[in-house]
Amino acid sequence: MREQLIGALVANGVDIRIFGPWRRKLGERSPLRSRLEHGFFTPQRMAEIFAACKATLNIHTWRGRFDYGLNPRVFEAAACGVPQLVDHKRELDELFDETERAAMLVYRQRRGTSHSSAAGKDLAELRAKAARRVRVDS
Numbered sequence: 001m002r003e004q005l006i007g008a009l010v011a012n013g014v015d016i017r018i019f020g021p022w023r024r025k026l027g028e029r030s031p032l033r034s035r036l037e038h039g040f041f042t043p044q045r046m047a048e049i050f051a052a053c054k055a056t057l058n059i060h061t062w063r064g065r066f067d068y069g070l071n072p073r074v075f076e077a078a079a080c081g082v083p084q085l086v087d088h089k090r091e092l093d094e095l096f097d098e099t100e101r102a103a104m105l106v107y108r109q110r111r112g113t114s115h116s117s118a119a120g121k122d123l124a125e126l127r128a129k130a131a132r133r134v135r136v137d138s
Helices: 002-011 031-035 043-052 072-079 091-095 115-137
Strands: 018-020 036-038 056-058 084-087 104-107
Touching: 002 031, 002 056, 031 036, 043 072, 056 072, 072 084
Parallel strands: 018 036, 056 084, 084 104
Antiparallel strands: none
């Protein structure tokens, strides 16, 4: 699912970089391999990565199986002030107030829609949030 969503964003002209242990998750001929910085990263390196991003895609590995359980990236990206596209988890409303969630675009797959078309519809909103970050940081 994540590879499909990222592929759809790339197809819509989004400059994507992938960080983490994805080498085995991507197909051998996947066009996303050239965008991968494979490995595990220290907290310092993660902060550097997030701080350099205009936005981050944060789809949990267990998406669709559980509606709870946040990964550390949700907090790391938020602490760096990076807008993030994140799949819905109950704790988002419990742990982040409305102001903090303003930098998040919470992704929920719409019934009857593919991941690709859902990504295309959400892309404009995420780009707007990223553009606001660029204006604030400049």
